[in-house]
Structure formats: C-alpha cells, structure tokens
Amino acid sequence: MGNDFFNKDNIFYLFNFSYIGLSISLGIFLFIKKYKHARRIVQLLVGLYMLIYLGLICNENMQIEGFWYYLFTGVFEAATIHYAVAKIFGPLLFGRGWCGYACWTAMVLDFLPYKSPSQPRKKLGWIRYITFMVSLVFVASLFLAKVGNIERIMFWAFIVGNLAYYAVGIALAFAFKDNRAFCKYICPITVFLKPMSYFSVLRIKCDKDKCISCEKCKRVCPMNVDVTDNSRKRKNGTECILCMECVRNCPKDAL
Numbered sequence: 001m002g003n004d005f006f007n008k009d010n011i012f013y014l015f016n017f018s019y020i021g022l023s024i025s026l027g028i029f030l031f032i033k034k035y036k037h038a039r040r041i042v043q044l045l046v047g048l049y050m051l052i053y054l055g056l057i058c059n060e061n062m063q064i065e066g067f068w069y070y071l072f073t074g075v076f077e078a079a080t081i082h083y084a085v086a087k088i089f090g091p092l093l094f095g096r097g098w099c100g101y102a103c104w105t106a107m108v109l110d111f112l113p114y115k116s117p118s119q120p121r122k123k124l125g126w127i128r129y130i131t132f133m134v135s136l137v138f139v140a141s142l143f144l145a146k147v148g149n150i151e152r153i154m155f156w157a158f159i160v161g162n163l164a165y166y167a168v169g170i171a172l173a174f175a176f177k178d179n180r181a182f183c184k185y186i187c188p189i190t191v192f193l194k195p196m197s198y199f200s201v202l203r204i205k206c207d208k209d210k211c212i213s214c215e216k217c218k219r220v221c222p223m224n225v226d227v228t229d230n231s232r233k234r235k236n237g238t239e240c241i242l243c244m245e246c247v248r249n250c251p252k253d254a255l
C-alpha cells in the first residue's frame with residue numbers, strides 16, 4: 001500500500017510553503033536585528049522563487065489570468081491556493097503584506113530611484129478595474145471560444161503579461177517619479193487586495209502620546225498612507241504594504 005501523503009503534489013506544496021515560511025522567518029530575524037534591507041531580501045527570495053521556479057520552470061501562471069484559468073477549470077492548483085492565501089483571505093490577517101514582501105513585479109520596481117513619491121497621488125485608480133476586467137474577459141473568451149491547448153496559451157500569457165507589467169511599471173515610475181505608480185493605478189490584483197486589507201488584523205498604529213506631528217512618516221511612505229490616523233478609514237489605508245518605512249523613520253518611536 002502506497003503512502004498517499006508523499007505524492008508529487010503534496011511534496012510540492014510542502015516544499016513551497018516551507019521555502020516561503022523560511023524566507024519570511026529569515027526576514028523577521030533580519031528585521032529584529034534592524035538590518036536595513038530585511039524586506040528587500042524576503043521580496044527577492046519569494047519573488048524570484050515564484051517568478052522563476054513556479055512560473056517559468058513549473059509553468060504555473062500565477063498572474064491573475066492564471067487564477068481565472070484554474071477557477072474556470074475547477075482545478076485546485078498552486079495558483080488557486082496562492083490567490084486564496086496571499087490575495088483574498090490572507091489580507092484579512094496580514095493586509096497587503098504580499099505587496100511589500102513577495103510580489104515579483106514590485107520586486108523590480110523597488111530597485112528604481114523614486115522610493116517615496118514627490119508628487120501628490122493622481123486620480124487614476126479606476127484603471128485597475130479596466131485591467132481586472134480585461135484579464136477576466138481574455139481568459140473567459142478562451143474558454144467560450146473553446147480554444148485548444150489553453151494551458152500553453154496561459155504559459156505565454158504569463159511571459160507576455162509579466163513583460164508588459166514591467167514595461168508599464170517602469171515607464172510609469174519614471175513618468176510620475178514614483179516607484180509604486182503601477183501598484184497605485186494599474187495593478188488588477190488590488191481589486192481583491194484593497195477591500196480585504198481594509199479589515200486587516202495586522203496594521204500600523206500611531207501612539208498619539210508620542211507623536212509630535214512632524215509628518216516624516218507621510219513623507220517616506222511609498223503609498224501615501226496617513227498612518228497617524230488610527231481609524232480604518234485613514235487616507236489610503238488599504239494601500240499600506242507594511243514596508244515599515246514609516247516605523248523606521250519616526251523620530252519618536254510613535255509607530
């Protein structure tokens with residue numbers, strides 16, 4: 001009698017979650033040691049793993065199109081689990097930690113020179129709903145038109161989609177002098193992330209007794225969050241990526 005637990009899929013998931021768990025643990029250790037680049041190390045370890053190993057080697061389309069694809073086929077694959085954990089139910093617990101510590105698009109954008117935005121936020125957030133709908137319609141039409149070999153198309157969609165995200169993300173970062181412009185206006189995944197992270201258990205709070213209203217936290221925040229307001233309705237509250245820049249820069253340890 002074979003041991004069902006040690007089948008290929010379970011070993012894959014065990015390895016996958018162990019690797020990500022170890023990367024996050026290393027990040028927490030480095031953060032406790034006050035290592036400046038702790039977040040970037042986790043972002044590179046997890047982001048590269050997902051992009052290169054899961055995406056390019058295992059052919060798992062972890063972009064939003066992959067999520068739609070597996071949803072329509074009804075197959076419970078890595079991309080479905082990934083979306084459920086990192087982007088739909090996980091944010092109830094850890095907000096947009098995905099965006100700060102794992103996303104392979106932001107992993108590249110964070111290398112660009114505009115770490116904190118110098119201009120006010122633009123009213124372009126509506127574009128995310130268009131990219132969201134385009135991704136859904138694209139995959140749905142493949143199924144409706146009964147196109148053959150959708151799996152292969154999804155692999156190429158992953159490559160082309162990623163290249164397009166990088167190209168648009170880099171161009172926007174330079175145009176708006178803001179590394180995270182893509183995240184703020186274009187990324188379709190934020191359609192899931194934003195409402196769920198509104199209820200996040202993990203969030204940065206401000207100790208009003210210590211705060212001297214110097215506004216430094218707001219100046220360094222890459223996502224324009226008003227972190228001194230403790231209410232859930234704080235300005236750009238659902239944009240917080242838990243990067244800890246505000247915490248590291250607060251002169252009064254009020255965050």
Ligand code: SF4
Pocket residue numbers: 098099100103104105106182183184187188189190
């Ligand atoms: S908003 Fe989108 S592109 Fe930006 S970090 Fe989050 S998932 Fe990645």
Ligand code: SF4
Pocket residue numbers: 206210211212213214215216217218228249250251252253254255
């Ligand atoms: S940086 Fe600290 S002290 Fe200054 S406004 Fe923000 S929370 Fe208050």
Ligand code: SF4
Pocket residue numbers: 204220221222223224225227239240241242243244245246247
């Ligand atoms: S700087 Fe603070 S408020 Fe802004 S995204 Fe990072 S953790 Fe969130």
